[in-house]
Amino acid sequence: MGIFLAEATGMDEFEKELKEGFLEESETLLEDAEQSLLELENIDDDHTEVINKLFRAAHNLKGTSRAVGFGELAEFTHEMENLILKIKNQEMAITPQVVTVLLESFDQIGVMVQGLKVDLDASFDCSEHVSRILSVLEGGGDVAEADQDSAVQSEDYENSPIQDIDEDLEPMVSLDEYPTEEDFASIDETQSFEEAENKDYDKIEATNSTEIQESSNEFDLSNLENIESEGFSIETSKQMASEEIEEDPTEQPSPPPSAPRPEQSIEEAPSGEDEEILAELMMVRPVEAQTESVEEPSLITDNESSDFLQATEEEPKSDLKPEPSQPEAKPVVDISNKNKVPPSSGSSGGKSSPSKPIDETIRVKLSRLEVLNNFVGELVILQSVLNQHRTEVKSPIMLKSLGQLGKLSKEIHEISMSLRMLPIKPTLQKMQRIVRDTSRTLNKKVNLITKGEETEVDKTVLEHLNDPLTHIIRNAVDHGMESPEERIQLGKPEMGDVVLSCFHEGNNLVIEITDDGKGIDPEIVRQKAIEKGVIKPDSSLTDDELINLIFHPGFSTKSEVSEVSGRGVGMDVVKTNIQNLNGEIIVQSEIGKGSIFKISLPLTMAVIDGMVTQVGVEKYVFPLSQIQETLKPEDKDVTFITGMGSILHLRGENLPLYQVSDVLKRPSGNESKVTDQIAVIVRNGKQSYALLVDEIHHQQQVVIKSLGKEIEKQSGFMGTSILGDGLPAFILDLSNLVTESTNNIKGRNLKGAA
């Protein structure tokens, strides 16, 4: 049997390893790809680099998935690659729709990868996605309507003769490769210009030039949504156009593909082309406006871009000329790009981390790290045992070595813990996506600003952060943000800001989600809370307390159900999620100004601050985060009521009082009276109650070890830890310890209670 096994697995194992390796890698690729896509939308400068990156990612995925035998995945990626190739070759504009389709496609790959991870033979139906890709590839047009007229127009152009032009276009690709910024002024350019021109003409003849598509790219990239707001007179721009155009490019470096064209094409276009076109070209240049906006040193590319958009958009719309106008539309846009490039590239460099010194990395299985951490944890415990017995050591050398050993093991411990820490960046990137999708669905204009992307978080924490963050962010966009019209009326910038910042504060990771929306109205919360029976009509709560009621489990915002949030997953779930991570969440809000959600989490799941208590003969660890206070109850503080059990009176509040030993059904300490014991007051989202323990030993950081499978269903424990005496102890999960079943303990009659 052994032999048989070996043989059977021999081949499979190898293949399996290959496949699994691919799946792991592909996740990174997908993350990168998503980020690139979002960049495409967000930054309206040069996209060549980004597109190339995307293309490589898709190509990689395709090649490797085929190589390791994931046929379906390869097929699908192939379709996607086609689409990206079109964009790369500038045969297709980067409309928001295209980006959406690409995002969805990458999502689909993600789904497939996840599926394959579970079952290497899994099979998927991607026909829907494929057809969407195809429709974009073929039609382009139908995809675009949604957003803006401009988009639509550009698509029209795309639709038609593009295909014919393909061959001519090829040289264009070379343009893509032009180095972006510096070479701009160099001679190469002129060549490229010439090429470009020639091409341009071809295209113009065809009436739908790639240029147009390009220009449309630009539109889309830049934020289309602002367009309506700003009007732009085309005539003025017309006048200014030509000179401006000529000057601008020289001043600033430009993105590669588009760069060459602007001035040259304009100047030369006339010579090489019909007069008509020329004329039109000259007419329609909103350059003026652009240059103006450019001159403002601001980094707010969005606004600028929207201006451009407008300008460019308007041209076609406005009575002007239908097609021919587009060719110049392009130059205009190009210029604007150029102008913008310097500022925005600076800022984007910060944001999108294109080139950082690469630290070499290796992949290690998490389970191996856990084994290491286990041993290191043990080492640290042994160390503390040794330290406790230091006094017994006489030899000075031994003492010295002990000291050094202590330092070493402490360092090793720190390092081994840090191995589990990952930057929070990928999680924040996912939020970009959430904001994008959500705001789009709701027709709101929201900009997500992330700070502290490099903040490191324990992997486990990171994994559990996704859901609550997604929820809060969605809520911020959905409930928090006003519609653009409302915002304008209120005198706020049309584009709402959601700021997601992460930083370390002491031993905690803090994540703040700030929005500048309408805030939470405590009065509305109060009414709703009374309605739902969460609070009594006469309860006097401060505004802050009221606002924090949104985390109360009984407080569901179902009346505000919308497509995006409010699917019954309340903020209480968010709070529970955070508490499961031993963290806490609070919210502050000011009507009209916005809200701040502040999440603090322990840096690592592997270690928590615990209070070591004695219950009978056993020790139990209480997570400090859920304890409000401890006190020594007096006789007068405790009442026993049949049917209710023991009650602790604490500053006017009546809390149910439990013996930990009863709850756990363990023998209690020797005849301990309540008054000899210590009450631990527990407060969490769900409940407040008091627990009696015999003794509190000390507080310490404990390394959490998860419960084994055989006992993991035990509620009431969040794990175990090995204490200084080398014995394992259970860490109580105070939010699940006192459940309905334990609540009904008949004899909650505590000794010493009257």
Added chain:
Amino acid sequence: MSNENVTNINEQLKNVDGGIDQRFLEFTLGNEYYAVPLLRVKEVIAVPQTTPIPNAPAYFEGIMNLRGQVISIVDLRKKLGIKKREDNKEEAVIIVDLNPVYLGVIVDSVSTVLALSSEEISPPPDVDQKVKTDYITGVRFVDNKMTVLMNIAKVLNIKDYEAISNEKASA
């Protein structure tokens, strides 16, 4: 069980050569002989100090610290209703790998490693069972000694995990 014995057995475990799939570790519960596939056995240790598991079935002896790993210890005698030997110095814990669960099993003594050929193993006798005995994979009868080959995963089958939570729920 003395430390020497434990070391001995562990030496034996290491030195088993070749197809250990037909080898079993034999131990006693009370005065009865049982055996588990050697493949499953990680090591044998002396009975450690344990921390009781609240709300768990009685045969869950507790959790122990095995070089930094926390492992549950079960008492098969309590599970199977076998009377433990009095005043027993040979008690030991067999650490078994029931993938993905590591478990310690308390036994009255660890006797030896058996290498059995298929012929030596008979199917479980067809007793009129009141108790579930599907954990018995076979028996071996030699020299008036009956050894029961058991599947520990089945003795402590998944239902037992549920038993814990059920017990709690019904509390």
